[in-house]
Amino acid sequence: MSIKLPIYLDHAATTPCDPRVVESMLPYFTDMFGNPGSRNHSYGWDSEEAVSKAREQVASLIGADPKEIIFTSGSTESNNLAIKGAANMYAKNPAGTEHRGHIISVIHEHKAVLDPCKRLEKEGFDVTLLEPGQDGLVTRKMIEDAIRDDTILVTVMWANNEIGTINEIPQIGELCHDKGIIFHTDATQWVGKMPTNVKKDNVDLLSLSAHKMYGPKGVGALYVRRRRPRVRLIALQEGGGQERGYRSGTLNVTGIVGLGKACELCAQDMDSERERLLKLRNKLETSLESKLDVVQVNGHREKRLAHATNISFGFVEGESLMMALKEIAMSSGSACTSASLEPSYVLKALGVGDDLAHSSLRITMGRWTTEEEVDYAIEKIFEAVSKLRELSPLFDMHNEGIDISKIEWAAH
């Protein structure tokens, strides 16, 4: 059987839309195009019904009540609404003053969490960014040690987008509830792949995105807890008062229908799909580790998403590695700077870059990834790394027992 090239192994960036999702959306572009806000005719009612169904599908995937789902344009918007909305609602002092409340987050969060936190810092809030250890895990203990009397919000991602590590979300949620602190989690990489129950897991606010789970781009949701505690937010976008006033703007009906369908499909085969991808991931990692030396899997070895891996290869430069692997679509990251590759602040935070001469690949598999494709990727990566090491003076030095960090390099 022939493989379609380039092979797509970048599902943490985005996923293809499932044809069943596309199918479910189509009627809402043409026949049932009504505005769900139109209360006076069947066009509006049909759309309203479709949105309600999608709300139930999303709620059911994460163990929420449909009333607790706010549709947004995606995780970036959900994160902004959750973080800025909660901070401003629960602020201890009015705008324009100092010490308005303490917010805890983590240094290797997505920019869509870090940047809203930085904005709030400029607006008088205190922000603590925790630095996890080398395994990248965020534990309950870390949060507990950082909590102050004036802490109003904790925001920690459920699973990391670069290394796939899974943080102690239920435990952190429990802690926050004990202390009366609002708890938000960016679950973009988690929802749809792992069983989620916001009630049991003590989550107050949760961001999710359709295009990471075989739905369309440009649509997502924010879960906002309504009971014990009832969480309130200050809206960012004002207007027609849609989504209980939290997110004004005519609803993206087609996108929302697609998100709902995507959630339903993820729930159907979640466990078997996870098992399948875990087998492929293990094969990929063990094959590369047995064929090559100076290879390191980044992040916690067990506590991470089944479909994702982040692997570093010593003595190989990132840009030339990507050049050799143009038949595989994936992400490269490096903790060190190269002329054209942006260094990864996540890997840097884990101390991966301390030996300087390495490059990393983030490989994330998905619903249509086959074993044949994984075998192909293993072979290609092995060939590319071997070839570049053949060329690498640093690999020679390593083999001759010379410590390259002890050499005085003339930086240019």
Next chain:
Amino acid sequence: MGSALTRTLKHNNNRRDRRKKADMAYSEKVIEHYEKPRNVGTFGTQKEIKERQDIGVGLVGAPECGDVMQLQIKVGDDGQIEDAKFKCFGCGSAIASSSLATEWLKGKSLDEGLEIKNTEIVEELSLPPVKIHCSVLAEDAIKSAIADYKEKNSK
């Protein structure tokens, strides 16, 4: 209608230009050298090389900058560069620049070797502006290898 059409055409041209630019990041010659690099290797281990009078080594760049080039020249009794070998940790353009440098050095005298300019490498490989530092590094490697040989043979 006429202006809308012009606009569309202009738009298409822009898109084509952009695609051209993306391709130019690696010229055909760079890809060719990257895929079949010439004269890869060393004349021995670091320790062995240090003791050999007929070999000059240039090791330039730094791992934290993403480029390290190692260039070795073997000089004959007649003062001509008999052979050259390289190893490179770096991007495709750095690999191509050092590969090209070894080709050019072979058969040249030391003085002729010193005349190789980075601009010639840029021209030969059609390096884009962001990759000019690779050619500079290759020129540095040549100078440094020749200087090493001269230093070894000055006593």
